Amino acid sequence: MKKQKNENVSYLSEVLDKLKEHKMAMAGLVVLILEILMVVFLPIILNLDPYTSDYTAFSAVPSGAHILGTDAIGRDVFARLMYGGRTSLLVGFVSTLISCAIGVPLGLVAGYARGKAEAIIMRIADIFMSFPSIVLILVLVAVLGPSVWSVTCVIGVLGWTQFARLIYANVLSVSEKEYVESARAIGTSNFKIVTKYVLPNSFAPILIAITFQMASAILSESSLSFLGMGVQPPGASWGNMLYDAQSITVLSQKLWIWLPPGLALLITVLSINFLGDGIRDALDPKIKL
Amino acid sequence: MRLKYILKRILIAIPTFFGITILAYFILNLAPGSPLDALLADPGITPAELERKRVALGLDQPVIVQYFTWLKQLLTGNLGFSYSTQRPVATMILERLPATAILAASSILLSLVVSIPLGIFAASKPNSKRDYFSGGLSMLMMATPNFFVGLVFIYLFAIVFQILPSGGMYSSSGARTFGDLMKHMILPCLVLSFQQIGGWVRHMRSSMLEVMQDDYIRTAKSKGLGKWKVIMKHALKNALTPVVTVVGMSIPSIVGGAVVTEQVFGWPGIGSLMVTAINGRDYPVIMGVTVMIAAAVLIANILTDVAYGILDPRISYK
Numbered sequence: 001m002k003k004q005k006n007e008n009v010s011y012l013s014e015v016l017d018k019l020k021e022h023k024m025a026m027a028g029l030v031v032l033i034l035e036i037l038m039v040v041f042l043p044i045i046l047n048l049d050p051y052t053s054d055y056t057a058f059s060a061v062p063s064g065a066h067i068l069g070t071d072a073i074g075r076d077v078f079a080r081l082m083y084g085g086r087t088s089l090l091v092g093f094v095s096t097l098i099s100c101a102i103g104v105p106l107g108l109v110a111g112y113a114r115g116k117a118e119a120i121i122m123r124i125a126d127i128f129m130s131f132p133s134i135v136l137i138l139v140l141v142a143v144l145g146p147s148v149w150s151v152t153c154v155i156g157v158l159g160w161t162q163f164a165r166l167i168y169a170n171v172l173s174v175s176e177k178e179y180v181e182s183a184r185a186i187g188t189s190n191f192k193i194v195t196k197y198v199l200p201n202s203f204a205p206i207l208i209a210i211t212f213q214m215a216s217a218i219l220s221e222s223s224l225s226f227l228g229m230g231v232q233p234p235g236a237s238w239g240n241m242l243y244d245a246q247s248i249t250v251l252s253q254k255l256w257i258w259l260p261p262g263l264a265l266l267i268t269v270l271s272i273n274f275l276g277d278g279i280r281d282a283l284d285p286k287i288k289l
Numbered sequence: 290m291r292l293k294y295i296l297k298r299i300l301i302a303i304p305t306f307f308g309i310t311i312l313a314y315f316i317l318n319l320a321p322g323s324p325l326d327a328l329l330a331d332p333g334i335t336p337a338e339l340e341r342k343r344v345a346l347g348l349d350q351p352v353i354v355q356y357f358t359w360l361k362q363l364l365t366g367n368l369g370f371s372y373s374t375q376r377p378v379a380t381m382i383l384e385r386l387p388a389t390a391i392l393a394a395s396s397i398l399l400s401l402v403v404s405i406p407l408g409i410f411a412a413s414k415p416n417s418k419r420d421y422f423s424g425g426l427s428m429l430m431m432a433t434p435n436f437f438v439g440l441v442f443i444y445l446f447a448i449v450f451q452i453l454p455s456g457g458m459y460s461s462s463g464a465r466t467f468g469d470l471m472k473h474m475i476l477p478c479l480v481l482s483f484q485q486i487g488g489w490v491r492h493m494r495s496s497m498l499e500v501m502q503d504d505y506i507r508t509a510k511s512k513g514l515g516k517w518k519v520i521m522k523h524a525l526k527n528a529l530t531p532v533v534t535v536v537g538m539s540i541p542s543i544v545g546g547a548v549v550t551e552q553v554f555g556w557p558g559i560g561s562l563m564v565t566a567i568n569g570r571d572y573p574v575i576m577g578v579t580v581m582i583a584a585a586v587l588i589a590n591i592l593t594d595v596a597y598g599i600l601d602p603r604i605s606y607k
Contacts, residue, residue, distance in 0.1 A: 127308040130586055132545030135563065139313065139575055142567045143320040219434050223549050226436045227564055245440050246553075248455065252448040262437035270432035277428075 018282035025278020028271035035268060039085035048079035051234050062256050069256040072244060075234075081260050084236035088265070091152045091237070092218035098156025099213050103163025104206060110164065111171025112194055122168065125161045133158055137220055138229055146229045148237075155217045162213050166205040174201045204283040211276030215269045222265050238265045298594045302587040309583040310363075314356050317572050363580065369573035371566075378577035381562065386581075388458055389551070389558030391470075393543050395478045397536065400485035405532070407486075408493020413520060415498060423490055431487030435546050439480045439553035446476060456555035477554040481546050485539055492535045497528040530600045537593025540586050 019025055042048065053074035054066070062069040068077035110121040128136075137154050144150040174180065175198065183193050224230030225239025233240060238261040245251045245258035343349055347358050362369070368378035404427075411423040447455035454473050459465045500506065501524055509519045548560035555561070559578055566574035 123304075124308070127305050127312070130305055130541060130590060131309055131583060132541040132548070132586070134545035135548060135579065135582060136312075138548070138563070138567050139579065140316055142570065142575075143316055215432070222434050223436060226434075227549065227552060229567065239434075242437060242440065248448075251440060251444055255444075258440060262434070262440065265434050265437060266432055269434070270428060273428055273432050 015282045019278050022278035022281060024274040025282075028274035028278070031267060031271040032275065035085065035264075035271075036089065039082050039089060043079065043082050043086075048076065048082055050075060050079040050083040050236050059254055059257070068260055069254075071241075071257050072250065072254075077241075077256055077260065080236040080241055081238075081264060084238045084241055084261055085264060087148060087231055087235065087237040088218055088221060088239070089268070091148065091155070091221045091231075092214045095152045095156035095159060095217045095221075096210055096214045098153065099159030099217075100163055100206065100210060102157065103160035103209070104167055104202075106160065107164035107167025108171055108194055108198065108202070111168040112175055112190070112198060118168075121164065125164050128158065128161045129165075134220060134223060137224060138227070141224060141229050146224070146232055148231050148235060151221055151224055151230050155220050159213050159217060162216075163206070163209045166209045167202050170202045170205045171198055174198050177201075204280075207283065208276060208280050211272055211279060215272040215276070218265070218269055218272075238262075294598055295591070295595055298591050302591055306583055306587055310360065310580055311356065313576060313579040313583075314359065315352065317576055318352050318355075320570070320572065359576075368577035368580070371574050372571045373566075373569050373574075378573050381574065382559065382577055382581050385557060385559050385562045388556060389547055389560060392474065392477055392481060392551070392556060392558060393547055395474060396481040396485065396543060396547075399478055400482045400489055401536070403482070404486045404489035405493055405529070407490045409497055409520060409525065409528075411490065411494045412497035412501065413516070420494075423494070427487040427490040429487070430483045433483055435480050435483055436549050436553050438483055439476070439550060442476050442480060443553070456553075458557055477550050477556050480553070481543065481550045484542060484546055488539065489532065489535060493528070493532055496531045497524060500524045500528040503527075530597065533593060533597050533600060537590055537597075540589040540593075544582055544586060 043050075054060075054070055054076070055074060057066065057070050058074045059072050060066055060070045060074075066076050066078065068081060071077055071080065106121050106125075110118045136158055137151075140154045140158075141150055144154065180193060180197055183197060188196075221230055221237065222239030222242070225237045226242050228240075228243060231237035231240050241261040242258050250257055347355055350358070359369075366379060368382070370376065371378055371381060374381070407423045407426075411420045414420060443455045446453040453476055454460065456473075458473050459469050460473075463469065497520075501520075506519060506524055509523045510516075514522075544560075547558065548563055550556065551558045551560035552564050559581065562574065563578045565571075566578065
């Protein structure tokens with residue numbers, strides 16, 4: 001028992017060592033941590049207000065009073081950038097948890113039980129994946145009414161296929177391993193086999209799917225908000241801050257309104273992708289995405 | 290044998306198609322409001338008249354019955370009428386279809402033309418500077434939200450340098466020439482290709498690396514052929530086969546990307562029709578476009594499978 005634990009620790013530290021060597025993944029991790037610290041603490045420390053209009057400064061250029069200027073109705077762009085970051089990261093994180101909570105059990109069942117369950121679950125996953133998810137998300141959000149929570153739930157629920165597919169493929173190979181076979185031979189219950197042996201050995205694909213889905217959820221949320229079907233004003237998200245740039249005057253003359261949220265999105269998604277790549281290489285270079 | 294394979298693919302696509310229509314139909318049925326809302330706005334309408342209309346539209350039937358009525362009409366090519374324009378949905382879609390088709394097709398073409406050479410270039414010397422360069426580039430392209438890159442391109446090329454139009458399909462003045470269309474299509478096509486190029490370069494690279502380890506490549510190398518000759522003459526053809534599948538799998542994301550891209554550039558295609566319909570809660574149009582997209586994606590999938598079957602005769606349906 002003790003020996004097994006040591007092996008686990010050494011496996012984990014081996015993975016962490018490999019991850020540390022991956023320079024881009026480390027850079028991505030540092031950027032993400034800094035970003036989270038910023039959006040969580042800066043609004044509190046600097047007492048930022050993303051909602052109140054400054055009636056002396058509409059569409060003001062960046063200055064000492066507003067370091068990133070103000071938007072068309074005088075709200076501080078930096079404050080909105082921070083609050084928007086909270087929204088975008090939170091939607092990405094919570095919706096990924098939802099996808100994970102739906103997709104992992106379904107993938108486990110499909111891969112372990114096989115037979116009818118496999119046919120039904122994977123067939124439904126195929127149907128979901130053969131349709132542009134952004135279109136389905138748009139339709140569902142329109143039906144539910146756009147808000148932070150409807151967007152989070154819809155992106156989360158529709159993201160299950162990514163998890164189910166990866167876990168399913170992994171469980172198929174894990175189920176054929178000797179330790180599963182011997183557990184079955186000594187009469188271990190299916191539930192115990194799945195939770196004790198199959199699930200822990202699906203850790204790698206789950207972690208990889210989490211990073212992948214988080215990046216895609218953040219992109220989906222921003223696209224929705226950009227189209228006016230996501231986070232509604234006065235709430236801020238990086239996507240809806242870009243909504244204003246659909247006007248050619250804002251686009252051509254007020255760069256400070258739309259460039260910062262766009263760059264923030266780009267940097268965030270890039271960092272998550274690099275981190276995900278690093279984790280994939282460290283855990284199992286054979287897994288392809 | 291091959292015919293049987295194709296038929297099987299088609300037989301699998303049919304339930305998927307109906308699955309999507311069922312899903313979309315029931316989702317839209319959850320929506321608040323009904324087609325009668327427009328009539329309710331009319332102050333002169335009597336409850337009896339409203340009831341008669343409700344029966345006439347079949348809204349008194351259970352949802353399942355309504356679905357099959359709708360399905361029967363769909364199979365005869367009747368997609369209903371738009372709430373906002375009162376025009377037949379099928380006509381509206383057909384008007385918009387060519388714009389999206391030409392945009393999506395040129396984007397696929399551009400993505401292939403860029404990503405195949407870039408993938409080969411990266412794989413020709415793994416872990417070298419050129420490999421890291423194309424890897425970094427593809428990561429960057431995959432991480433860029435397409436509406437943001439669209440805005441940046443409009444800002445740069447239409448506003449700062451003023452060399453390309455900022456949107457639309459043709460200039461408002463002047464003839465609808467092919468050259469004019471091309472000029473308008475450069476930016477949306479580039480933007481729509483971003484995500485694909487990023488992903489396809491990575492696939493092309495790994496596919497190439499895998500093929501390069503095969504025995505016949507070693508044979509060709511040991512015959513004394515140059516590296517590029519081996520790559521172009523022996524490896525490329527086999528490395529391309531899996532790319533066909535990747536292209537097929539990207540079709541849904543290209544269509545999804547087109548929805549956003551068309552909105553950014555005011556491109557008069559299916560995507561912008563969809564966004565307008567969603568904003569106006571125009572359910573017959575939303576439903577019609579959904580069905581059209583589902584059909585298009587499934588047909589594209591079948592074509593990819595067939596292409597794959599032809600390119601790689603070893604494959605048979607499992």
